[in-house]
Amino acid sequence: MQKRSIAKIIASIAIIAGVGLIGIGATYAYFTDQASIPNNQVSTGNLDLSLDHSQGKPFNLVSICPGFVGNWEWVNLNNTGNIPMDAFVWLQKTGGSTVLYNQLMIQLAESGADHLCGTGDDVQIYNGPLGDLDQIHEVKTSDVYHHACGPNHDIGPGYHQTLCQRISLPSSAGNDVNNQSVTFTEWIDAEQGLCGVGCGGC
Ligand SMILES: [Ca+2]
Numbered sequence: 199m200q201k202r203s204i205a206k207i208i209a210s211i212a213i214i215a216g217v218g219l220i221g222i223g224a225t226y227a228y229f230t231d232q233a234s235i236p237n238n239q240v241s242t243g244n245l246d247l248s249l250d251h252s253q254g255k256p257f258n259l260v261s262i263c264p265g266f267v268g269n270w271e272w273v274n275l276n277n278t279g280n281i282p283m284d285a286f287v288w289l290q291k292t293g294g295s296t297v298l299y300n301q302l303m304i305q306l307a308e309s310g311a312d313h314l315c316g317t318g319d320d321v322q323i324y325n326g327p328l329g330d331l332d333q334i335h336e337v338k339t340s341d342v343y344h345h346a347c348g349p350n351h352d353i354g355p356g357y358h359q360t361l362c363q364r365i366s367l368p369s370s371a372g373n374d375v376n377n378q379s380v381t382f383t384e385w386i387d388a389e390q391g392l393c394g395v396g397c398g399g400c
Pocket residue numbers: 308309310311312313314315316317318319320
């Protein structure tokens with residue numbers, strides 16, 4: 199009998215506990231509500247460089263001699279993407295005479311606001327042997343282009359930069375370059391620029 203009474207008591211406690219849990223659950227049935235902000239998006243900018251193969255590109259200089267000074271030629275670096283870019287230029291010899299390659303000289307300049315090469319507002323980028331232009335040189339842009347993207351040397355989206363170029367063969371080159379030829383590739387590297395105010399999200 200005693201065991202049965204204890205069992206009844208335990209059963210009663212269990213029922214009471216169960217009722218208590220239901221009561222607790224009901225206590226926390228608060229009102230709730232929810233709102234949302236849909237259509238969040240993240241996208242990356244488009245870095246896109248295109249070149250106008252402009253006056254004198256590629257170089258095709260035939261039968262030149264020591265003392266030769268070429269005409270100013272140029273290529274346009276177009277920012278056809280939607281973020282600012284920095285541009286860098288370098289050369290890579292692809293065949294022929296290393297002696298001639300190292301004797302040839304090249305001047306690189308940014309055209310300035312007048313878009314003309316060989317005028318007073320040109321900004322020199324490089325002046326030396328082709329053979330030493332295997333390191334990248336930044337195409338620093340003139341002030342007229344800065345305003346698009348802050349105080350950096352960026353080419354703004356929709357803008358272009360004119361890169362002026364002139365090749366010469368010094369009179370001191372001598373017979374070492376007699377009857378020689380060389381080929382090379384000109385590379386333009388583009389890199390995302392640092393943004394100023396109003397220049398997008400990069
Ligand atoms: Ca100029």
